[in-house]
Amino acid sequence: MTVIQPYLILSAVLFIIGTAGVVARRNAIIVFMSIELMLNSVNLTLVAFSAQLGDVTGQMLVFFVMTVAAAEAAIGLAIIIALFRRKQTLNLDEINILKW
Amino acid sequence: MTLPSIMFYALAVFAVLSALLVVTRRNPVMSALYLIVNFFCLAGLYLTLHAQFIAVIQILVYAGAIMVLFVFVIMLLNLGDERRLSEGISWKKIVAVGLCFALLLEIVYILLFAEASPGAMDIAKATEIGTVEYIGSQLFTKFLFPFEVTSVILTAAIVGAIVLAKRRLD
Numbered sequence A: 001m002t003v004i005q006p007y008l009i010l011s012a013v014l015f016i017i018g019t020a021g022v023v024a025r026r027n028a029i030i031v032f033m034s035i036e037l038m039l040n041s042v043n044l045t046l047v048a049f050s051a052q053l054g055d056v057t058g059q060m061l062v063f064f065v066m067t068v069a070a071a072e073a074a075i076g077l078a079i080i081i082a083l084f085r086r087k088q089t090l091n092l093d094e095i096n097i098l099k100w
Numbered sequence B: 001m002t003l004p005s006i007m008f009y010a011l012a013v014f015a016v017l018s019a020l021l022v023v024t025r026r027n028p029v030m031s032a033l034y035l036i037v038n039f040f041c042l043a044g045l046y047l048t049l050h051a052q053f054i055a056v057i058q059i060l061v062y063a064g065a066i067m068v069l070f071v072f073v074i075m076l077l078n079l080g081d082e083r084r085l086s087e088g089i090s091w092k093k094i095v096a097v098g099l100c101f102a103l104l105l106e107i108v109y110i111l112l113f114a115e116a117s118p119g120a121m122d123i124a125k126a127t128e129i130g131t132v133e134y135i136g137s138q139l140f141t142k143f144l145f146p147f148e149v150t151s152v153i154l155t156a157a158i159v160g161a162i163v164l165a166k167r168r169l170d
Helices: A005-024 A028-053 A057-087 B003-024 B028-048 B052-077 B091-113 B123-129 B132-139 B144-165
Strands: none
Touching: A005 A028, A005 B003, A005 B028, A005 B091, A028 A057, A028 B003, A028 B028, A028 B052, A028 B123, A057 B052, A057 B132, A057 B144, B003 B028, B028 B052, B052 B132, B123 B132
């Protein structure tokens, strides 16, 4: 039992909740928020290991993950707006024009 | 039980509860508000790990900037009629959530029975590397190239967001 083990288990729980949201929900915005949950749980793992090992690289990676998450949120929400304008819906089952 | 572990378990319970509420609420506005609660809990957890800078950035960037963007888009799309989204329970969803739960059991099993990693946390060292001074000095020396690359990524994201969300490109 190490000091950061509870953090890692909490992180796993949050990640799985996010995954369940992605696979079970059909509302595009809620799926998107579940992805943010998953990113955050990974950040928690990185910070926990960074503190345990006394190495700042983990926290640097969290910094860059947050930057990419900000870019991803901007692009993803722009895609959602464009989709909504075209189809008048956010139901992911109805957004299937790329399906064969 | 010491104070840090009480803090940890309280924040952990709130984080898990708010995460569950995010994925189960029918109304996206409620989901967004619970996601903000989740971000604040995570910021508190970062503080219990002595990562001050990451905790502040978590609140500023996630709870501040990204969630404002989410709430703004939800309001912009004016999602009044939720019933058109067929969110019924089907066998596919039950199987999917069951598989997620199996994955959780696997991860927890690995974490509980893995070989123990080296010793206790060095709190003085952890506190030192969490400060703004230390992270800033590392960011502008050792991690300068990735830092500059993120500026390119953010510029591309701004241009991409405008191109995608604009009605017509004249």
